[in-house]
Amino acid sequence: MRALMLLLLLSTAAAQVPATVTGIATVTDGDTLQIRGVKVRLFGIDAPESSQTCTRAGKVYGCGREAAFALADLVRNKTVTCTRKDVDRYGRMVGVCTVGGTEINRWLVQQGWALPYLQYGGGIYSSTASQAKSAGKGLYAGTFQNPWDYRKNPGSPPTAGTAGTNTVPPVPATSTVYYANCTAARAAGAAPLRAGQPGYRAAMDRDNDGVACE
Structure with missing residues (x-):
């Protein structure tokens, strides 16, 4: 019965997601955009999570934030077009964007x-990733944990999920970190906040998608 209900929800979500969306994009994280109210998870790739850190030249840095900044720089004040390939469990478009x-x-x-997400069609980017690795670009300039392994690690902050999965979203964890509002969270450099991360509160997640202050 639960599986049937989930299937019905996914079918309803798919019917509500447009085939294409075009407009000025805002960046949620290194592989997620929002255009005119439509959230788009980039198809076939997986970028570091917002809270994820990596090492480079012997120093720890926020690779998740750098990935998001790189994406933001690419799309800033430009028209982006995304074409739907799928719809994920959060009702987000999973698409290819230009x-x-x-x-x-x-x-x-x-x-x-970002890395090819082989489990979800990312094989088409394998040769591109090999070239980036050979050139030591981005994550390959140091050491890092695959984003999907980072999410599986019990010590990592829970995240809102990834494209194509059919599991129930995680329940937000109790946290001793408190932000009065999204302005405070952004000032602390903590935004966006995902369900389960310290400081996340449903009251700040206006669209109830598991990501607050995006």
Whole structure:
């Protein structure tokens, strides 16, 4: 019965997601955009989580944030077009996006800020990733944990999930970190906040998608 209900929910979500969306994009994280109210998870790739850190030149840095900044720089004040390939369990479009003739999904892999997500069609980006690795770009300039392994690690903050999965979203964990509002969270450099991360509160997650202050 539960599986049937989930299937019905996914079918309803798919019917509500447009085949394409075009407009100025805002960046949620290194592999997620929002255009005109439509959330788009980039197809076939997986970028570091917002809270994820990596090492480079012997120092720890926020690779999740750098991936998001790289994406933000690419799309800033430009028209982005995304074409739907699927719809994920959160009702987000899973799509291939372009800006100024550049495919964003491939560009992120090319720059080393995202990895091919082989489990979800990312094999088409494997050769591009090999070139980025050989050139030592982005994540390949140091050491890192695969984003999907990072999410599986019990010590990592829970995240809102990834494209194509059919599991129930995680229940937000109790946290001793408190932000009065999203302005405070952004000032602390903590935004966006995902369900289960310290400081996340449902009251700040206006669209109830598991990501607050995006």
